[in-house]
Amino acid sequence: MKLDGCISVSALTVTIMAAASAYALSHLSGAPIPLHLTLDGRMIAAQSPSLVLLLLPTLTGLVSLLFAVLPRVAPGGLDRSVRPYAVVWLGAISLLAVMHLSLVGAAVGASFDPVRVIVIATGEFLVLVGNFLPKVRFNSLFGVRTPWTLASERVWDRSNRVAGGWLLIAGLIAVAGGVLFQDRMAAVMALLIPTLSAALAATAYSALISREEARRA
Incomplete structure (x- = not known):
């Protein structure tokens, strides 16, 4: 493309x-x-x-x-x-x-309700990103960019592969929340909480496997 x-x-x-x-x-x-x-x-x-x-x-x-x-x-x-x-x-x-x-x-x-529409659309975008994140090869521009992924291509590949799955799940939860929850606050929380959790988990995971790679070296 x-x-x-x-x-x-x-x-x-x-x-x-x-x-x-x-x-x-x-x-x-x-x-x-x-x-x-x-x-x-x-x-x-x-x-x-x-x-x-x-x-x-x-x-x-x-x-x-x-x-x-x-x-x-x-x-x-x-x-x-x-x-x-x-x-x-x-x-x-x-x-x-x-x-x-x-x-x-x-x-x-x-x-x-434009808020719920935006929540659903954002969830679909997260599903899209999560699907393609494992295909992102080592680069300086986009992907899971932490000090540990930028220091090791192997850590980069493993982190992006796992984070992609988490982000995809977060997107599916957001879409479901936007469709099922009539309450705006609940719909927005269905987007924010899984997304932030996926981001934090990806950062922690990259640090963890970086230490694992260092022990093996």
């Missing part, structure tokens, strides 16, 4: 997001949009529609630019991990697009 194709897909995605914003702005009166950022749905701020609806397309463009530039400046490049990198890139852009379309839908009065 070529990264040039990811650039094209990212540009198309940003265009679609901007078009959705334009559609929403044409159907809004110009009154501030309430941002329901608390889990119980209370409004904590209201911003102009233009600011709210252009934020995520702009962020998506910047994230795409970052994904495009990093492989060109990272030491060693991504010769052995181009496909996993491209998949994660497109997954991240897709997640931002879902978040944006959820916000647009909420702004024009669609009857769904």
Whole structure:
């Protein structure tokens, strides 16, 4: 999978997001949009529609630019991990697009809970990352990057393989929580707790097997 194709897909995605914003702005009166950022749905701020609806397309463009530039400046490049990198890139852009379309839908009065939609989409992204993480070969750019994995390619491979499974499980739990839990707090916790647990466990595991490799040496 070529990264040039990811650039094209990212540009198309940003265009679609901007078009959705334009559609929403044409159907809004110009009154501030309430941002329901608390889990119980209370409004904590209201911003102009233009600011709210252009934020995520702009962020998506910047994230795409970052994904495009990093492989060109990272030491060693991504010769052995181009496909996993491209998949994660497109997954991240897709997640931002879902978040944006959820916000647009909420702004024009669609009857769904954007928080639960975002939890489900984030869980699916974690499943995607978890599936491809074991395929990420040793590099300086992405993967499970701890002092122990960066010091040993063997520790890197073992850590990414195990962490990928944990992250996949965390994503499945998040998807199930977003689908099954009507309560926003419960849905968000179904995302946060397994994800943080997987990250902490991966860090601890890399330290543990690094000591194991050192004893064998």
